[in-house]
Amino acid sequence: MKTGVKPSRRRWLIILIVLIIAALILWRYLTPAPVQWKTVDVAQRTLEQNVMATGKLDAVRKVDVGAQVSGQLQSLYVEIGDTVKKEQLLAEIDPQQAQNQVKESEGTLRELNAQLAQARAQYQLSRATASRKQELARRQAVSRQDLDEANTDVAVRLAAIDTIEAQIARNKATLGTAKTNLDYTRIVAPMDGVVTQITTLQGQTVIAAQQAPNILTLADLDTMLVKAQVSEADVIHLRPGQKAWFTVLGDPNTRYEGTLKDIQPTPEKINDAIFYYARFEVPNPKHLLRLDMTAQVHIMLDSVADALVIPLSALGDQISDNRYHIALLEDGKPVMREVTIGIRNNIDVQLISGVKKGDKVIPGYGAAEAE
Template sequence: MFKKLIFTIPLVALAGHILINKYEQMDHYPWTRDAQVRAHIIQITPRVTGPIIHLAVTDDSEVKKGDLLFEIDPSIYKADLEKAEAQEQQATEQLKKAKNEESRSLALSRRQPGSVPILNLNNLHIAVTTAQANLAAAKAVVHEAKLNLAFTKVIAPADGYITNLNLREGTQVVANQPTVALIDKHSFWVEGFFKETDLQNVSQGDMGVITLMMHPDQPFEGKISSIGYGISQQDGSTGNALLPTVNPNFEWIRLAQRIPVKFHFEMPQDDIQLRVGTTASVKIIKEESN
């Protein structure tokens, strides 16, 4: 019996020490493996309608800001520009004519007062004003036509990666309908979901250690940029027959909710691939424990 105690007591003490040490680590360094890589997704939306005549990118390719992604058939928009420029020229000539007629009538009225009725002079001035307005409208149409022609070339608004590309030359794209997804290269962050009980004394600016499942041996540091102030409510939401949905639970079990915590970081070394939606684990290093 005494021999058993000699072996048992040290084992119990060791186990207790391990448990206490583990608890202290969890208290000072909250950890979760429920985290994902996120980034801003830019939906590339053409501003004009037409068939694609040139596709300059391939699926899962990297692009730079200002790179051509694809070009829409510009022929109809060139024709619209030519028509608008002709209308602008016509409006310019109409304005010249109206000004000349007003100038002649004013000159005659000065030489021979009363030779031109006041009503005619007023009408001539109104004609000049109307011609000026018509010219301004024609110039606006020309400007719009130039913009539409420029919009036939769709360019990348930011550095990033093209993904899930399903376009081909000849595909008809529609104005204001998203066609391509561009992942902003400089917007990556990791979002971890921590139990509410783990976030005591955790604040914005605390450091964290991020480990991607794709690269388990290459952890890197991040910094908490924000901690969520709310999560979606499940109980009380409207269900069938407009009745509230209430999930059953046990009174003696209180499940801790998970709060989203965002970590921003400097881009890690080139051999680490950041891909939206991939899994990560995060350990918070509380400021008070540093």
């Protein structure tokens, strides 16, 4: 006797299995998958409101060292990058011409002193002669004309002394100028600093007829000056005394901090845009900062410690000036919440009310989606 499933029953079993599989497939496609919401957490940290600008670094003290006399630059004792001290000898201009002027003035002065001695001797003689003739005139031994001639000779000799003394005074001044010009052939450092530029090379001739030609430039790199270009829209918010900091391209993780010194009143026009220079100083003891480096500047307008912060892009619809809607994810569903905001910058915004630390905000979800 044969046992087993009859063909009709087997057929119905296969049909049942197919229907169950089809139902499962249909249920899978018809049942919506749970929504995976992209969220950001409400963080608690310090938030700064800054004006951002691009700036250039310069030295607080920078001096162009020039020549005050003409001549050939005979010796140059420094190179670019050298550190020098005040009164250190930097260069020398050929001193021959200045030395000759000193010698010529000294010779003229000796000649005038000799003439003065001679004039004084002649004056003494003329006085003695006039005195004798005056005595003789009282006894009528000489004529009145002889006495007048003797007195005139005394006055002439005295005038000659005055003339020579004036020439001596003038030549002393000339000698002083010649000695000063000789000193000017030695170019010394007016301050401590670093040689940042050499304009005139050894062997070149400098001409100081109209203006002092520049030999080299010294800069004190111990303190740097930051000149930030601030737009006219932002400059109205700036005041001296505000905190400022910057980073440089080569080291974006290091902040160099200072205090806003001033805002220059005269603007600069760049491609029809108006900018003002906001300046502040920073110490540079290791000379890591260099001239003309580009600085990414932040000038602090306001700062809040332990602020509840979300990205600015996570704000929803605006209700009023400081009131917004945001969407929070609660139990897997978006819930609209009204919040009050505080300070903001270009990236983040402070939430004063309506949320707590750790709440999950759904960016880009507005009131329209919630309806």
